[in-house]
Amino acid sequence: MASSKGAPRERIGELVLQNLKLLTFALLPAVTILDALAYETNGIFFSFSQLGGRYLFWNLLQSLVLGMAINSLTILQALHYSKKAMNYLLIGLLVKAVLQYH
Numbered sequence: 001m002a003s004s005k006g007a008p009r010e011r012i013g014e015l016v017l018q019n020l021k022l023l024t025f026a027l028l029p030a031v032t033i034l035d036a037l038a039y040e041t042n043g044i045f046f047s048f049s050q051l052g053g054r055y056l057f058w059n060l061l062q063s064l065v066l067g068m069a070i071n072s073l074t075i076l077q078a079l080h081y082s083k084k085a086m087n088y089l090l091i092g093l094l095v096k097a098v099l100q101y102h
Contacts, residue, residue, distance in 0.1 A: 016075055023071050031064045 034041055038060065039053030046052055069092060076085035 012079065019071065019075060020068075023067065027064055027067050031060050035060050 035057050038057040039048070039050070042049070042052040042056045073085045073089060076082070076088070
């Protein structure tokens with residue numbers, strides 16, 4: 001739909017912005033609430049531990065970043081920027097590997 005040759009650039013920009021706003025509207029409150037209650041949420045499934053609560057807190061923030069990244073890559077592919085999307089994915093994987101194994 002948006003990637004058709006007849007669609008004006010302004011319309012495509014509006015659709016991309018609407019997509020990002022909708023994702024933010026859904027993810028941000030959920031991540032914020034669960035982050036605020038990370039210790040308690042962790043205690044529901046496992047024994048209460050400070051370390052488990054901190055681990056859950058940071059993983060929830062990571063899921064927000066990952067959700068935004070995957071959504072952005074999907075948008076790029078839908079707009080026929082597959083090569084650019086793959087380059088961004090490889091850069092992201094490289095950064096993750098450097099940060100994880102540093």
